[in-house]
Amino acid sequence: MSIQHDGKGHVIIGEAALSLALGEKAISVRSLIAELGHMAQAGGSDKRLAEISEARSWLKSLHEPEQAVRRVPYLRTLADLNDEKN
Template identity: 45%
Template sequence: MPDDYHDENQLIIGEAAVHLAMNNTDITVDSLTRELTEMAAAEENPARCAQIRGARRWLRGFESLPGNRDELRWVTGAGHGSTH
């Protein structure tokens, strides 16, 4: 997969994560997947909608990994990662 595809997924997932954080919602694989579904449903640009669906498919790969189903290990603003 080209790096552009990976970077695009990360940016879209980052958008979803910021929206969840601003709404004081836990950032989990499930909540990100739901947010991406909502973003795709609201998107009017077909190309962007396809990008959002692609990011959601990529993220779903983490649902089956042990330890990733409930939370992602995001780096906090203080520079410390989760110890879970």
């Protein structure tokens, strides 16, 4: 699965973002990586764990969180929502 070309990667990241938002936690690249780690620890099917792993790897490959927000528009939307909350 390629995160950039497969909507499933976006769904996993969206699930992590929703979990953070519902917990009234800041949403950032780093917090998404951490939340995905918690999701992986909770377990699931091999397919789900593989999707989580690939999403975490992809997020970690973005060296600068600010760069990630520019390259991935929905991360900008999440950051904007976080800013509005504060």
